[in-house]
Amino acid sequence: DAGVIQSPRHEVTEMGQEVTLRCKPISGHNSLFWYRQTMMRGLELLIYFNNNVPIDDSGMPEDRFSAKMPNASFSTLKIQPSEPRDSAVYFCASSSGTGGLGYTFGSGTRLTVV
Amino acid sequence: AQSVTQLGSHVSVSEGALVLLRCNYSSSVPPYLFWYVQYPNQGLQLLLKYTSAATLVKGINGFEAEFKKSETSFHLTKPSAHMSDAAEYFCAVIPSGAGSYQLTFGKGTKLSVIP
Numbered sequence: 001d002a003g004v005i006q007s008p009r010h011e012v013t014e015m016g017q018e019v020t021l022r023c024k025p026i027s028g029h030n031s032l033f034w035y036r037q038t039m040m041r042g043l044e045l046l047i048y049f050n051n052n053v054p055i056d057d058s059g060m061p062e063d064r065f066s067a068k069m070p071n072a073s074f075s076t077l078k079i080q081p082s083e084p085r086d087s088a089v090y091f092c093a094s095s096s097g098t099g100g101l102g103y104t105f106g107s108g109t110r111l112t113v114v
Numbered sequence: 115a116q117s118v119t120q121l122g123s124h125v126s127v128s129e130g131a132l133v134l135l136r137c138n139y140s141s142s143v144p145p146y147l148f149w150y151v152q153y154p155n156q157g158l159q160l161l162l163k164y165t166s167a168a169t170l171v172k173g174i175n176g177f178e179a180e181f182k183k184s185e186t187s188f189h190l191t192k193p194s195a196h197m198s199d200a201a202e203y204f205c206a207v208i209p210s211g212a213g214s215y216q217l218t219f220g221k222g223t224k225l226s227v228i229p
Contacts, residue, residue, distance in 0.1 A: 004157075031215065043158075043204070043219040056215070091157060098215035099208060100146040100165030105157040 004106035006092050012112045018080040021109045024073055025094030033103060034067055034077050035091040049075065082113045116141055116207045120220035128228045133192040135223050137205030140186065145207040147188040149179055152202045164188060166210065200227045
């Protein structure tokens with residue numbers, strides 16, 4: 001089991017540029033989550049997919065953020081245009097269900113927008 | 115909305131000493147409870163979870179946590195700290211009930227282990 005795989009591990013981009021973060025969930029997991037971690041706000045849920053369908057995107061900060069899950073083995077989080085305040089660590093997590101199962105997190109993408 | 119409070123953003127213990135990290139939740143109905151650990155520049159790893167079975171839950175790396183409904187607490191303990199335990203620890207909750215998915219994290223407690 002390779003775990004949840006995220007790429008890239010680090011991304012430095014200039015303000016205004018488009019950024020795409022990628023996630024490959026654990027095979028067989030039907031729930032996928034994107035989280036953002038910052039010093040100020042801690043860990044926040046951005047969006048939740050179930051069976052590739054977005055169920056809850058209420059945590060997406062604004063229209064500059066979008067997420068897709070075209071199939072069960074791939075998801076993207078896109079920021080366009082990026083701003084310095086988007087600098088954070090973005091985590092993807094997956095699970096075979098919800099409730100008390102617990103989620104498996106990837107190693108995260110550290111995004112720096114200059 | 116569910117919330118979780120971790121007392122102490124930083125805790126320091128000597129190697130070999132007891133580790134106690136505190137977590138309290140706010141919910142009239144006991145939620146699902148979790149402890150995650152985050153090592154520097156890494157993702158979050160599940161240590162243990164409470165899902166309404168045994169109140170004393172054993173996890174990986176010698177950690178355990180006890181669910182106390184009367185105190186709305188789920189404190190994490192380890193009898194003897196090791197240098198490798200130095201990391202940040204997060205308590206998290208999901209509301210109990212079918213279909214619940216909102217995993218809410220506490221602010222985290224950074225554990226330092228002094229040789």
